[in-house]
Amino acid sequence: MNEQMLHIENTLFTVVMILYFAAMIFYFLFIAARKEGLARLATCLQAVGWVLHTCALVSRGIGAGRLPMTNQYEFATSFAWGICLVSLVFILRFSFPVLGAFASPVMFVIIGYAAMQSREVHELMPALRSNWLGFHVSTAIIAYGSFGVSFVLSVIFLLRDRMTGRGFLDRHIPDRGKLDIISYRSIALGLLFLTFTIVTGAIWAERAWGSYWSWDPKETWSLVTWIIYSVYLHLRIRKGTEGRAAAVFAVIGFICVLFTYIGVNTFLPGIHSYA
Amino acid sequence: MQMMKKIGRFLSSMQFAVILLVILAATCSAGSFIPQGQSYEWYAAQYSERTAALIRWLYLDDAFHSWWFVLISAFLCLNLLLCNLLRFPQLVRRCRREADPAQFFGGLAADGIADPGVFFAAMHFSGPKPAVTREGRERLFARRNLAGLWGAWTCHLGILLLIAGFSLGQLTKKEYTVYGVPGQTRQIGDTAFFLTIDDFTVGLREDDTVSQYTAEITVTEDPERSGRSEARRESAEISVNHPASLFGMKYYQNSTGWAAKVHITQNGQDLQDVVLCAGEYVPVENKPELVILLNAFYPDYVKDEGGMPKTASGQLRNPAYLYTVYYQGSVLGMNVLLQEEELTIDDYVVTFSEPQNYTLIQIKKDSFISLALAGGLLTMLGLFLAFYLLPAKACAEKAEDGSWRVTAEGSKGGAIFREQFLEAVRKAGGTAGVADRAEETEPTEKTGEAEETESTKKTVEAEVAESTKKTVRPK
Numbered sequence: 001m002n003e004q005m006l007h008i009e010n011t012l013f014t015v016v017m018i019l020y021f022a023a024m025i026f027y028f029l030f031i032a033a034r035k036e037g038l039a040r041l042a043t044c045l046q047a048v049g050w051v052l053h054t055c056a057l058v059s060r061g062i063g064a065g066r067l068p069m070t071n072q073y074e075f076a077t078s079f080a081w082g083i084c085l086v087s088l089v090f091i092l093r094f095s096f097p098v099l100g101a102f103a104s105p106v107m108f109v110i111i112g113y114a115a116m117q118s119r120e121v122h123e124l125m126p127a128l129r130s131n132w133l134g135f136h137v138s139t140a141i142i143a144y145g146s147f148g149v150s151f152v153l154s155v156i157f158l159l160r161d162r163m164t165g166r167g168f169l170d171r172h173i174p175d176r177g178k179l180d181i182i183s184y185r186s187i188a189l190g191l192l193f194l195t196f197t198i199v200t201g202a203i204w205a206e207r208a209w210g211s212y213w214s215w216d217p218k219e220t221w222s223l224v225t226w227i228i229y230s231v232y233l234h235l236r237i238r239k240g241t242e243g244r245a246a247a248v249f250a251v252i253g254f255i256c257v258l259f260t261y262i263g264v265n266t267f268l269p270g271i272h273s274y275a
Numbered sequence: 276m277q278m279m280k281k282i283g284r285f286l287s288s289m290q291f292a293v294i295l296l297v298i299l300a301a302t303c304s305a306g307s308f309i310p311q312g313q314s315y316e317w318y319a320a321q322y323s324e325r326t327a328a329l330i331r332w333l334y335l336d337d338a339f340h341s342w343w344f345v346l347i348s349a350f351l352c353l354n355l356l357l358c359n360l361l362r363f364p365q366l367v368r369r370c371r372r373e374a375d376p377a378q379f380f381g382g383l384a385a386d387g388i389a390d391p392g393v394f395f396a397a398m399h400f401s402g403p404k405p406a407v408t409r410e411g412r413e414r415l416f417a418r419r420n421l422a423g424l425w426g427a428w429t430c431h432l433g434i435l436l437l438i439a440g441f442s443l444g445q446l447t448k449k450e451y452t453v454y455g456v457p458g459q460t461r462q463i464g465d466t467a468f469f470l471t472i473d474d475f476t477v478g479l480r481e482d483d484t485v486s487q488y489t490a491e492i493t494v495t496e497d498p499e500r501s502g503r504s505e506a507r508r509e510s511a512e513i514s515v516n517h518p519a520s521l522f523g524m525k526y527y528q529n530s531t532g533w534a535a536k537v538h539i540t541q542n543g544q545d546l547q548d549v550v551l552c553a554g555e556y557v558p559v560e561n562k563p564e565l566v567i568l569l570n571a572f573y574p575d576y577v578k579d580e581g582g583m584p585k586t587a588s589g590q591l592r593n594p595a596y597l598y599t600v601y602y603q604g605s606v607l608g609m610n611v612l613l614q615e616e617e618l619t620i621d622d623y624v625v626t627f628s629e630p631q632n633y634t635l636i637q638i639k640k641d642s643f644i645s646l647a648l649a650g651g652l653l654t655m656l657g658l659f660l661a662f663y664l665l666p667a668k669a670c671a672e673k674a675e676d677g678s679w680r681v682t683a684e685g686s687k688g689g690a691i692f693r694e695q696f697l698e699a700v701r702k703a704g705g706t707a708g709v710a711d712r713a714e715e716t717e718p719t720e721k722t723g724e725a726e727e728t729e730s731t732k733k734t735v736e737a738e739v740a741e742s743t744k745k746t747v748r749p750k
Contacts, residue, residue, distance in 0.1 A: 123484045126515035178690040185691075188662035195658055199651040208516050210527035210637040212647065213441060215339045220307040227300040234293050268307055 005063030019049030039097035076114035082145025132204035146190030151254035287357030306338030376406030382684035391671035397699035426661025437650030467500035
C-alpha cells in the first residue's frame with residue numbers, strides 16, 4: 001500500500017468535488033443569466049474535474065495496488081466519473097450545455113455519496129482477486145454513467161414543453177425528436193455495457209462461485225434493470241407513444257440502477273455484499 | 276383458423292413481449308425481496324400468518340422455480356422464437372433490397388451538389404460505385420452497415436439460446452459437494468469417483484487477511500463401480516477463481532472451515548480417534564447412543580460482553596471447541612472446551628486437538644454451459660450490431676445542368692442522421708435541399724429495437740426541408 005498516493009488521491013478527490021460543484025453552479029447561472037459564456041466555463045470546469053478525477057482514480061489504484069473498484073466508495077466515485085465522462089461526450093457531441101445543468105446535480109449527489117463512504121483501503125478477498133474484476137466493474141461504470149445521462153435526458157424530454165417557449169431555452173434544448181435520439185443513444189451505450197457487465201459477471205461467477213447465475217439480489221436487479229431498458233427500446237418503436245412512455249421507462253430504469261447499486265447492498269444482502 | 280392466426284399474431288407480437296417483460300421484471304423484484312426457500316413458520320414469524328399463506332400460495336418462497344415463472348419464461352421463448360421465425364424471411368428480403376442499387380428509394384434529398392465524392396466522404400461512405408436504375412439512369416451508389424439490420428434478430432436469438440442453455444442446465448446438471456481435511460478420501464455423491472484431498476493451504480497476508488485458499492486434489496475412478504479394467508486417476512490444484520476439470524466434471528474451491536481431532540478414551544484405554552469438521556458429530560464406538568457434536572471452533576477464543584464465545588482473530592492463539600453431548604437423542608450437555616482440557620462422561624474421556632482447516636469442494640457437471648455462454652455472446656453481438664452498425668445508403672445522380680442530386684436513407688438514427696446529411700450537403704456545396712421521403716420511400720418492415728420512432732419519421736419531411744433551407748447556402 002502506498003500511503004503517499006492515497007494522500008494524493010484524497011486531495012484530488014476534494015478538488016474534484018469542488019470543481020463539480022462549481023460546474024453545477026455555472027450551469028445554473030448559464031440558464032438563469034442566459035449567457036452562453038457561462039456554459040462554456042461550466043463545461044471547462046467539468047472537463048478539468050474529470051481529468052483530475054481520472055488522476056484521483058489512478059492514484060487510488062497505485063496507492064491500493066489494485067483496481068479501485070471493489071467497495072462502495074470506489075464504485076460511487078467511479079460511477080460519478082462515468083456520468084461525468086458520458087455527459088461531457090454528449091454535451092460536446094451534440095452542443096447541448098443544458099444537459100450539463102441537469103447532469104451535474106446527479107454527478108454531484110453521487111460523488112457526495114462517495115464522500116460519505118469509508119475510504120479505507122482493504123486487501124481483496126480471494127473471490128475478488130480475478131482479472132474479470134476489471135472487465136466486470138469498468139463496464140458497469142460506463143453502463144451506469146450512460147443510464148445516468150439517459151435519465152437526465154428523459155427528464156428534459158418530459159419537461160421540455162414546460163421549459164421551452166422562451167427563446168433562450170428553445171435555442172439550447174433540442175426538439176423532442178433529437179432528444180429522443182440522444183437519449184436512445186445513451187441508453188444503447190448503457191444497455192450494451194450492462195450486457196457486457198452481466199455476461200462478464202456470469203463468467204466470473206462461474207469460476208469463483210461455481211455457478212454463473214444464482215438469483216443473488218445484485219444479479220436479479222441487474223436483470224430487472226436490463227429488462228426495464230429492453231421495455232424502453234420496445235416502447236420506443238411503438239406507434240403513438242411519441243416517446244413519452246419510453247422516457248418514463250428510462251426514468252424507471254435509472255431508479256432500478258440506483259436500487260441495484262445502493263438499495264440492494266442496503267436492504268438485500270447476498271453474495272455481492274462487498275460491492 | 277382466423278382465431279388461430281390471431282393467437283399466433285399476438286404470441287409473436289411486440290405487445291406480448293412487453294407484457295411478458297414487465298411481468299418478469301415484477302416477479303424478479305418480488306423474488307429478490309422475499310427471502311427464498313424458507314419454511315412457512317419462518318415467513319409467519321417474519322411477516323404474518325396471512326402473508327405467509329399468500330407467499331406459499333403464490334409460490335413466492337421459491338419464485339424463480341415456480342410453475343408460473345417457468346411458464347412466463349416459456350412464453351417469452353415462444354414469443355422470441357415466433358418473432359425471429361417470422362422476421363427471418365422479411366430480413367432476407369430487406370437485405371436483398373437494400374443491397375440492390377436499382378431499388379434505392381431515398382429518404383433525404385438535396386440538389387446542386389458540385390462534388391459527390393465530398394458528400395459521400397462526409398457521410399462516411401467509402402467507395403461509391405456506379406450503378407444503373409431500373410429506368411436506366413446512371414448513378415453513384417454506396418451503402419454501409421447492412422449487418423446492422425440483423426442486430427435485433429441476433430439479440431433475440433442470443434436471449435433464446437441463453438434461456439435454453441440455462442433451463443437445460445438446471446434440468447440436467449449434476450452437483451455435489453465434498454469436504455474434508457488433507458489425507459481424507461470421500462466418494463463424490465453416488466458416482467464411481469472418489470476425491471482425495473492431498474493438501475489444503477490458507478494463504479495469509481501480513482495483516483492476517485486471507486489471500487487465497489488452495490487445495491490439491493486427486494480424483495480416482497473405482498473400477499468396480501465404473502466397470503473398467505483399471506482405476507483411472509487425475510490430480511489438480513484448485514483455488515478460488517481457478518477451478519479444474521477432471522473426468523468431465525469441474526471442481527471449485529468453494530469454502531473452508533475448521534476441523535479438529537477428537538480423541539476418546541475409556542478407563543484410560545484409547546478407544547477412538549476421528550477428525551470432525553465443525554458441525555459434524557461422532558457416536559462413541561462401543562456406545563452409539565452417546566454422541567459428540569463439534570458445534571464450532573474458535574482459534575482465538577474470548578468471551579463477548581454477554582459471555583458468549585467468539586474469536587478475536589483468525590490466528591491459533593487460544594483454541595477452543597464448542598461441543599454438545601447427546602445421549603439417546605437428548606442433550607446431555609453443551610460447553611466450551613479449551614485445548615488440553617478433558618471432558619469426562621462416566622468412564623469416557625474426550626479431548627479435542629490438532630485444529631486445522633478443512634476445505635469444501637464443489638463439483639459440477641453442466642453440459643449446457645457453452646450454450647448459455649454462446650447465447651450471452653450472441654446477445655452482446657446483436658446489441659452491438661443494432662446500436663452501432665447503423666445501416667444507411669446514399670446515391671448521387673447527375674442532373675442536366677451538370678450538378679449532382681444526392682439522396683440518402685438511414686433506417687436508424689433519425690434526427691442525427693438528418694443532421695449528418697445536411698452537414699454533408701453543406702460541405703459538398705449543395706444549393707438546395709428537399710425531403711421527399713413520402714413520395715419516394717417504399718414501406719419498410721419494422722426491424723426491432725433500434726428503429727427510429729414513428730413520430731420522428733413523421734416530422735422528418737417538414738423539418739429537413741426547413742433546416743436544409745436554413746443551413747444550406749447557395750454556392
